[in-house]
Amino acid sequence: MHRITNHKEIIDKIYEEIITGDNLGAPAGYIPELAKVDPNQFGVYFMSTENDTYGKGDWQTKFSIQSIMKVLSLSLAYQMLGDSIWKRVGVEPSGSAFNSLVRLETDNGIPRNPFINGGALVICDMLLSQLKNPLFDFLSFVREVSGSDKVYYNETVAQSEASVGYRNIALCNFIKSFGNIDNDPNEVLDFYFHMCSIEMDCQQLAHSFEFLMDGKFRTKNGSSVLNLSQSKRINAIMQTCGFYDESGEFAFKVGLPGKSGVGGGIVAVHPEKYCICVWSPNLNENGNSHRGMKFLERFTTETELSIF
Numbered sequence: 001m002h003r004i005t006n007h008k009e010i011i012d013k014i015y016e017e018i019i020t021g022d023n024l025g026a027p028a029g030y031i032p033e034l035a036k037v038d039p040n041q042f043g044v045y046f047m048s049t050e051n052d053t054y055g056k057g058d059w060q061t062k063f064s065i066q067s068i069m070k071v072l073s074l075s076l077a078y079q080m081l082g083d084s085i086w087k088r089v090g091v092e093p094s095g096s097a098f099n100s101l102v103r104l105e106t107d108n109g110i111p112r113n114p115f116i117n118g119g120a121l122v123i124c125d126m127l128l129s130q131l132k133n134p135l136f137d138f139l140s141f142v143r144e145v146s147g148s149d150k151v152y153y154n155e156t157v158a159q160s161e162a163s164v165g166y167r168n169i170a171l172c173n174f175i176k177s178f179g180n181i182d183n184d185p186n187e188v189l190d191f192y193f194h195m196c197s198i199e200m201d202c203q204q205l206a207h208s209f210e211f212l213m214d215g216k217f218r219t220k221n222g223s224s225v226l227n228l229s230q231s232k233r234i235n236a237i238m239q240t241c242g243f244y245d246e247s248g249e250f251a252f253k254v255g256l257p258g259k260s261g262v263g264g265g266i267v268a269v270h271p272e273k274y275c276i277c278v279w280s281p282n283l284n285e286n287g288n289s290h291r292g293m294k295f296l297e298r299f300t301t302e303t304e305l306s307i308f
């Protein structure tokens with residue numbers, strides 16, 4: 001197996017190039033709390049199945065993981081409910097923005113995939129019906145997979161998003177009108193906004209994707225999170241839908257399954273090899289981190305390690 005031995009040099013080199021270059025885009029402006037984040041922060045954390053780890057820049061600064069949580073919520077729903085979840089959410093790229101409503105009407109309220117907001121709201125609804133104490137139980141799951149107890153919701157960010165959450169409110173109610181939301185939409189939305197508000201640093205976030213990188217991963221209590229076929233499927237959905245309308249571009253330029261969030265974080269996984277988290281708050285027009293995308297493109301080019 002091709003092992004990266006010079007990852008530190010490669011990360012140092014690309015990091016310097018990118019931090020001294022342009023910083024185009026802007027932090028997510030539609031969530032007031034996120035618009036306040038210093039856009040010059042830039043962190044990277046790398047970990048491999050060989051236990052090589054390396055952090056660079058602001059890798060220990062916590063940020064809002066936003067949509068990256070959708071991978072974790074999907075994984076928990078998949079663990080609890082198995083393949084029945086695919087009756088209520090599809091696995092096709094949507095070809096539209098993450099918060100788009102357009103296809104839902106013709107698709108009868110079945111969101112195209114679990115990573116667009118509509119699909120993530122349906123997954124939240126499933127979890128709300130399954131978990132005894134949804135907020136507490138979901139956070140426990142995130143702590144378990146990340147191996148860190150120091151993971152929290154950010155109440156201010158959750159309230160900030162709720163105060164301007166018109167689109168998500170519309171999406172949730174629209175899906176409910178088709179019968180694909182069981183619970184009270186207000187409860188589903190409150191859960192969703194809290195999940196998006198979770199804060200982690202690059203290291204915690206990379207570790208929380210370890211179960212998708214390493215088939216032998218076990219939590220502290222010795223259990224696996226998903227079986228191999230299930231992890232493979234989550235990676236497949238990340239590959240095709242992880243970057244919304246830029247998923248094709250990400251596959252083309254970076255060539256890894258991954259997931260972005262409007263907090264500026266991106267996690268990418270090379271199954272059985274490595275996992276990398278990058279964070280830089282300025283977003284491009286598709287809502288993906290400008291510097292993060294650039295960094296990963298250069299990283300898979302220099303290391304010659306993409307899945308293709």
Ligand SMILES: NC(=O)CC[C@H](N)C(=O)O
Nearest residue numbers: 066067098117196261262
């Ligand atoms: N792409 C994202 O990270 C979007 C998450 C954000 N909380 C929203 O629902 O709009």
